[in-house]
Amino acid sequence: MTLLDGKQIAATIRAELREEIDALRQAGHRVPCLAVVIVGENPASVTYVRNKMRACEEVGIRVERIALPDTVSEEELLAEVHRLNADPAIDGFIVQLPLPAHINESTILSAIDYRKDVDGLTPENVGRTVQGQPSIVSATPRGIRELLARYNIPTAGKHVVVIGRSNIVGKPVAMLLMQRPYLSLPGMSAASLGDATVTICHSKTQDLAAICRTADIIIVAAGSPGLLTADMVRPGATIIDVGINRVPTTNDQRLTTNDQRPATKLVGDVDFENVAPKAAYITPVPGGVGPMTIVSLLQNTLQAYNEHS
Numbered sequence: 235m236t237l238l239d240g241k242q243i244a245a246t247i248r249a250e251l252r253e254e255i256d257a258l259r260q261a262g263h264r265v266p267c268l269a270v271v272i273v274g275e276n277p278a279s280v281t282y283v284r285n286k287m288r289a290c291e292e293v294g295i296r297v298e299r300i301a302l303p304d305t306v307s308e309e310e311l312l313a314e315v316h317r318l319n320a321d322p323a324i325d326g327f328i329v330q331l332p333l334p335a336h337i338n339e340s341t342i343l344s345a346i347d348y349r350k351d352v353d354g355l356t357p358e359n360v361g362r363t364v365q366g367q368p369s370i371v372s373a374t375p376r377g378i379r380e381l382l383a384r385y386n387i388p389t390a391g392k393h394v395v396v397i398g399r400s401n402i403v404g405k406p407v408a409m410l411l412m413q414r415p416y417l418s419l420p421g422m423s424a425a426s427l428g429d430a431t432v433t434i435c436h437s438k439t440q441d442l443a444a445i446c447r448t449a450d451i452i453i454v455a456a457g458s459p460g461l462l463t464a465d466m467v468r469p470g471a472t473i474i475d476v477g478i479n480r481v482p483t484t485n486d487q488r489l490t491t492n493d494q495r496p497a498t499k500l501v502g503d504v505d506f507e508n509v510a511p512k513a514a515y516i517t518p519v520p521g522g523v524g525p526m527t528i529v530s531l532l533q534n535t536l537q538a539y540n541e542h543s
């Protein structure tokens with residue numbers, strides 16, 4: 235079994251990005267700029283935004299944080315989106331999800347100019363991805379594809395089972411891996427990147443275990459700890475665990491003694507201990523898909539800068 239070390243691969247990619255951005259600066263060009271819009275103070279969102287900003291700063295991407303109160307109206311948020319669409323100094327921006335209940339996420343996402351949509355969530359970018367046109371691919375699917383590529387795990391002709399049909403992970407990753415390949419990534423020929431036979435499963439799927447047992451690659455994005463068990467996995471399969479779940483633990487991971495929250499730990503959707511010995515490759519949680527998602531956002535920002543600045 236080989237661990238797919240997303241943390242390590244993401245560090246390698248960050249070093250590559252830093253080099254590219256340093257070269258831009260040395261050539262007298264302005265550096266790429268990402269804006270991050272955060273509404274309210276959802277603790278998970280605050281942490282995600284902080285990690286994204288840190289990663290940007292590490293590679294030399296300029297980053298602007300726009301914090302709005304959770305009382306902001308949909309119209310006010312839309313006005314901010316239009317302002318960012320029109321600002322030539324901003325190459326890309328994201329609106330951190332989830333948004334407060336009184337704001338329609340789809341209305342907001344649809345208003346983002348697809349050329350600046352570095353989360354790859356606008357209908358325009360999703361449609362382009364579906365049609366195999368150049369697009370900005372959403373961060374987690376892009377990160378998964380890159381992780382497979384960097385470990386030279388081909389998808390062509392393989393049976394990929396995706397558990398989960400969300401707009402941010404399940405659907406786009408399925409689309410990406412089934413495509414006729416048209417992009418090349420470092421270290422891998424374009425021919426090995428798409429062309430998978432993909433099955434998408436969800437909560438109404440019958441006999442999930444039997445379907446999973448026919449998979450060469452299983453991508454689990456359900457948000458359900460321990461969902462993928464060893465009996466569902468064929469020996470030698472590749473397992474990509476997207477899930478991020480906080481579960482109670484006796485092993486305290488709290489960062490400070492002032493932290494009054496109950497002791498929890500992060501786990502994925504895979505029963506890692508029992509699945510790992512059967513797998514050829516498997517991502518850990520944390521340290522697998524998570525770091526790849528963040529680094530994909532940086533790659534998308536540089537892509538937007540290169541294509542449209």
Ligand code: NDP
Nearest residue numbers: 398399400403436437438455456457476477478523524527
């Ligand atoms: P959603 O809740 O939007 O979607 C979950 C999907 O999983 C749904 O399609 C649901 O089916 C399906 N599902 C849930 N339970 C089961 C089950 N028992 N059997 C089969 N299918 C099931 O989640 P997201 O896609 O947004 O996220 C999924 C997980 O990935 C979460 O834990 C999230 O935190 C994590 N995540 C991690 C990222 C990373 O960078 N590592 C990035 C994004 C998400 P149905 O449609 O029928 O309800």
